[in-house]
Amino acid sequence: DIVMTQSPLSLPVTPGEPASISCRSSQSLLYTNGYHYLDWYLQKPGQSPQLLIYLGSNRASGVPDRFSGSGSGTDFTLKISRVEAEDVGIYYCMQGRQTPLTFGGGTKVEIK
Amino acid sequence: EVQLVESGGGLEQPGRSLRLSCTVSGFNFRDYVMSWFRQAPGKGLEWVGFIRGKSSGGTTEYAASVRGRFTISKDESKNIAYLQMNSLKTEDTAVYYCTRDGVKTGKEDAFDIWGQGTMVIVSS
Numbered sequence: 001d002i003v004m005t006q007s008p009l010s011l012p013v014t015p016g017e018p019a020s021i022s023c024r025s026s027q028s029l030l031y032t033n034g035y036h037y038l039d040w041y042l043q044k045p046g047q048s049p050q051l052l053i054y055l056g057s058n059r060a061s062g063v064p065d066r067f068s069g070s071g072s073g074t075d076f077t078l079k080i081s082r083v084e085a086e087d088v089g090i091y092y093c094m095q096g097r098q099t100p101l102t103f104g105g106g107t108k109v110e111i112k
Numbered sequence: 113e114v115q116l117v118e119s120g121g122g123l124e125q126p127g128r129s130l131r132l133s134c135t136v137s138g139f140n141f142r143d144y145v146m147s148w149f150r151q152a153p154g155k156g157l158e159w160v161g162f163i164r165g166k167s168s169g170g171t172t173e174y175a176a177s178v179r180g181r182f183t184i185s186k187d188e189s190k191n192i193a194y195l196q197m198n199s200l201k202t203e204d205t206a207v208y209y210c211t212r213d214g215v216k217t218g219k220e221d222a223f224d225i226w227g228q229g230t231m232v233i234v235s236s
Contacts, residue, residue, distance in 0.1 A: 037221050041157070048229055049149075049157060054215055054222035061224070092157055096221020100175045101147075101159035 002027050002095050006104035012112045019080040021107045023093035028073045037096035040069055040078045044089040053078065085111060114138035114225055116210045121230030128200055132230055134193040134210030142166045145213035145220045146193045148184060150206035162220055163193065200234045207231050
């Protein structure tokens with residue numbers, strides 16, 4: 001199984017400031033078609049998860065452009081250019097390179 | 113509106129069975145991968161399994177922790193996907209989410225629509 005490791009565990013942020021979350025996989029997420037199968041999800045308090053980023057860097061429909069994803073191989077990053085109060089919650093990375101699909105442990109983003 | 117609504121959760125004893133339903137609306141789920149995830153209380157997300165679309169043969173895959181006990185199916189005439197859970201264990205206690213793989217990426221990922229979840233408690 002591919003093990004996903006996120007850091008930090010907790011991220012206090014100031015509104016208007018940038019934020020960054022790291023996700024590392026135990027194996028490359030590059031598939032034979034040239035795509036990296038890495039998603040980012042946000043679970044806001046009391047809500048179901050929502051898709052933010054797929055294929056490492058593609059924003060899902062309706063996701064604000066302050067969210068961006070980057071990375072390759074085994075190292076990926078989610079960046080929020082200017083954090084807003086509504087961005088609080090737990091962020092998860094997930095690999096879709098192979099089954100079993102696996103998640104990182106989550107990063108809790110909260111306002112300072 | 114595209115929507116997934118789970119139902120069927122509840123309290124069940126270890127060793128017993130439970131069937132969850134995911135009622136689909138707003139799209140034809142025949143051609144989509146439908147997946148189930150779960151989240152134990154206070155824990156992170158865990159993939160349970162998925163069923164591929166009709167064009168991919170409707171095949172299924174499962175996490176090792178549920179393989180042989182859980183079965184995913186769907187009734188396209190009713191627009192419902194199911195998660196049949198047999199031989200329940202206390203560690204199956206979780207909120208169960210039904211999701212849709214809505215972005216055609218070439219593999220089963222990018223789950224863009226999630227239901228509200230249904231709670232399953234396995235306890236004697």
